[in-house]
Amino acid sequence: MTSISAMPGKTDGIAVPIAGPHLIRYGTAGDQKFLLDDFLPHYDQLVINARMVAHIRSALASFLIHRAKNKPYLIDPETHAFQHRLAYILSSSEKKNGELKRSVRLLVDAYGAPLHGAVIEQARPVVPDDFSDPDTVAGFADRVLTFQAKAIASEAEESPAAKYYQFRAKKGVAEPTNFRPTVLVAPYFYLEAETFTQWLPVNLACFEAARAPARRFGIPLAMQITVHENVVRSPELRRQLLEGCRSVGAPDLFLLWLDNFPEGGTGTGMSSLEAAVALVGELGDVAPVVNLHGGYLSVALMRSGTLPALVGVAHGLEYGESRSVIPVGGGVPSSKFYLPALHARLIYRDAVRAVRALGGFESQAAFFERVCNCAECQLVIEDDPDAEFYAYGDVNVRPPSGKGRRPIPVPTPATKGHCVRHYLWRKAEEYAGETDPKVIAASLRGAAMALEEELGLEYTAPVQRWAALLDPAGVGGTPVP
Amino acid sequence: MTLALPACVPGAEVRCAELPRTAPQGIAFSEDALVNCTASRLRTELGIHALTEVPIMGRVADLAFMHDGALVTMEFKISNWRRAIRQARDHRLAADFAYICMPERQLTGALLSALETNGVGLAFCTPSGARPFEVIVEAPRSVDTWSTARSVLCRYIATLTDGWCIAHLPIAPWTAQQMRA
Numbered sequence: 001m002t003s004i005s006a007m008p009g010k011t012d013g014i015a016v017p018i019a020g021p022h023l024i025r026y027g028t029a030g031d032q033k034f035l036l037d038d039f040l041p042h043y044d045q046l047v048i049n050a051r052m053v054a055h056i057r058s059a060l061a062s063f064l065i066h067r068a069k070n071k072p073y074l075i076d077p078e079t080h081a082f083q084h085r086l087a088y089i090l091s092s093s094e095k096k097n098g099e100l101k102r103s104v105r106l107l108v109d110a111y112g113a114p115l116h117g118a119v120i121e122q123a124r125p126v127v128p129d130d131f132s133d134p135d136t137v138a139g140f141a142d143r144v145l146t147f148q149a150k151a152i153a154s155e156a157e158e159s160p161a162a163k164y165y166q167f168r169a170k171k172g173v174a175e176p177t178n179f180r181p182t183v184l185v186a187p188y189f190y191l192e193a194e195t196f197t198q199w200l201p202v203n204l205a206c207f208e209a210a211r212a213p214a215r216r217f218g219i220p221l222a223m224q225i226t227v228h229e230n231v232v233r234s235p236e237l238r239r240q241l242l243e244g245c246r247s248v249g250a251p252d253l254f255l256l257w258l259d260n261f262p263e264g265g266t267g268t269g270m271s272s273l274e275a276a277v278a279l280v281g282e283l284g285d286v287a288p289v290v291n292l293h294g295g296y297l298s299v300a301l302m303r304s305g306t307l308p309a310l311v312g313v314a315h316g317l318e319y320g321e322s323r324s325v326i327p328v329g330g331g332v333p334s335s336k337f338y339l340p341a342l343h344a345r346l347i348y349r350d351a352v353r354a355v356r357a358l359g360g361f362e363s364q365a366a367f368f369e370r371v372c373n374c375a376e377c378q379l380v381i382e383d384d385p386d387a388e389f390y391a392y393g394d395v396n397v398r399p400p401s402g403k404g405r406r407p408i409p410v411p412t413p414a415t416k417g418h419c420v421r422h423y424l425w426r427k428a429e430e431y432a433g434e435t436d437p438k439v440i441a442a443s444l445r446g447a448a449m450a451l452e453e454e455l456g457l458e459y460t461a462p463v464q465r466w467a468a469l470l471d472p473a474g475v476g477g478t479p480v481p
Numbered sequence: 482m483t484l485a486l487p488a489c490v491p492g493a494e495v496r497c498a499e500l501p502r503t504a505p506q507g508i509a510f511s512e513d514a515l516v517n518c519t520a521s522r523l524r525t526e527l528g529i530h531a532l533t534e535v536p537i538m539g540r541v542a543d544l545a546f547m548h549d550g551a552l553v554t555m556e557f558k559i560s561n562w563r564r565a566i567r568q569a570r571d572h573r574l575a576a577d578f579a580y581i582c583m584p585e586r587q588l589t590g591a592l593l594s595a596l597e598t599n600g601v602g603l604a605f606c607t608p609s610g611a612r613p614f615e616v617i618v619e620a621p622r623s624v625d626t627w628s629t630a631r632s633v634l635c636r637y638i639a640t641l642t643d644g645w646c647i648a649h650l651p652i653a654p655w656t657a658q659q660m661r662a
Binding site: 334335347348349352353356386387389390393395397400406407408409 | 534536538539540541571574625627628629630633
């Protein structure tokens with residue numbers, strides 16, 4: 001394995017092609033400011049969507065190489081986007097209504113056949129039959145990997161920062177670098193129970209075809225598994241998946257995306273969590289696994305060694321601990337405060353109730369001890385938490401957009417900044433936090449007991465489930481200070 | 482609380498009156514119409530500056546006003562009182578008294594129990610009655626009120642004039658000194 005832009009991480013002596021366990025998904029250009037400066041050393045790697053790369057590749061290259069000081073990254077090729085209804089990838093702007101979004105069009109042009117024929121010429125999504133010709137699959141895999149290997153690297157090599165890195169390498173004070181991703185991702189498509197048997201062979205063929213270009217670039221190759229919960233919960237489909245993966249040879253890494261699977265969601269019951277844990281364990285027999293959309297449970301399972309195969313967990317900045325494969329409406333953003341005790345984002349009014357129940361409004365010291373003492377909270381809570389906590393919920397009111405509509409409270413930019421920075425500091429803490437599963441479980445139970453009466457089971461039941469997974473025999477909780 | 486303007490019906494007697502769902506002209510009332518009618522009557526008949534559609538902690542209360550130094554919110558619903566109570570319960574974080582306001586309807590045990598459990602009052606809106614609304618079940622003073630949110634709401638009501646503008650709940654960055662001042 002050759003790691004290009006980052007030294008590979010190691011888990012139990014096994015080299016893995018990521019720079020460390022803490023991965024952050026780069027969502028929008030607006031995310032950049034949160035990922036720099038003081039926070040830059042507190043995460044290991046970025047995961048960037050191919051559409052974003054296609055859309056702003058020069059700006060991204062500049063950000064990664066110059067401002068983010070050559071932060072390791074990988075690119076999600078997002079090939080699954082072309083198997084769903086095209087409506088999801090069409091522009092909704094007035095001028096270009098009905099046309100492919102610009103970033104999608106750029107990707108289609110880069111990936112070529114069979115996407116081009118289906119999406120551009122026939123205005124339909126791709127289907128498994130489009131991948132029946134091995135030469136077509138080989139060409140497609142080659143182009144998808146070439147895009148990942150070169151899109152940012154070729155821009156970066158032209159940048160002034162590249163000369164600086166080359167200078168440092170010549171002087172022997174830094175490793176030579178060529179700004180490439182740490183791992184390439186084979187083309188992949190979404191797997192759900194109804195169409196599983198049709199798309200799994202396509203995924204396997206794409207992975208096999210991607211081996212040659214990956215070798216040519218000298219970059220490790222990952223297989224991305226993007227699945228609906230109905231596959232995860234079926235032992236038979238999991239067996240077929242695993243058998244298929246073994247049949248094409250082990251990848252260097254699995255990237256796992258569980259579709260719309262919030263670990264702390266009310267609908268994500270114990271049996272679902274157990275099935276997901278089983279899947280990671282089974283994949284882990286073949287290769288290390290990164291959860292591309294994970295929350296605290298994933299981090300705790302990784303940190304505690306409960307799931308040794310899990311070597312990395314990625315999250316986004318705001319709504320990033322689970323994600324739907326089919327895009328869902330954005331809706332109006334609302335203030336959410338990440339409550340460290342429950343490892344969950346709470347609607348602001350519930351956060352107020354929780355902080356009050358924990359006694360966090362009593363004094364600055366009480367807030368720091370019982371709620372949070374991250375760098376952001378230390379800036380925001382100067383003296384009187386009862387008043388200053390409002391900084392996490394302050395809003396502007398957008399006027400009604402038409403008759404019968406209502407005014408919309410929207411978090412101010414400052415509020416958003418406070419909430420995101422607080423969240424990121426807490427996540428950094430989690431990735432470096434407790435490793436004893438019994439201690440983690442006791443802490444979770446304690447928090448759930450302390451807040452159940454105030455918040456109800458919506459927030460506390462998931463935490464109890466996490467505790468049960470981490471320490472099945474455990475009872476009782478560590479009291480919240 | 483001394484919400485003296487509408488008459489209180491003691492003991493929340495079960496009343497079986499027909500719902501006044503239609504105006505005399507036979508036009509069905511919408512929630513918005515009830516809200517606007519009530520706000521308008523509070524202003525014109527009683528001189529109370531009631532504000533409609535008021536943001537409170539991520540929700541939007543249909544009506545909010547100050548009366549005798551108390552901050553009162555009302556959530557209007559034609560039906561689905563359970564949803565109205567859920568919303569009104571959240572208003573209690575900022576308000577002193579939170580009500581749901583509905584067209585006159587039969588009082589059931591479930592409704593009365595939910596009102597009591599959640600600390601929410603009930604009023605019947607009476608668009609063509611002598612008063613803008615009648616309090617049927619008095620709301621207890623909220624024990625959930627967060628003084629910071631209440632102050633923000635008071636200032637919002639006090640400063641917002643007619644017509645919508647991009648209003649900023651006047652708070653950030655809010656220091657303790659400003660709060661005390």
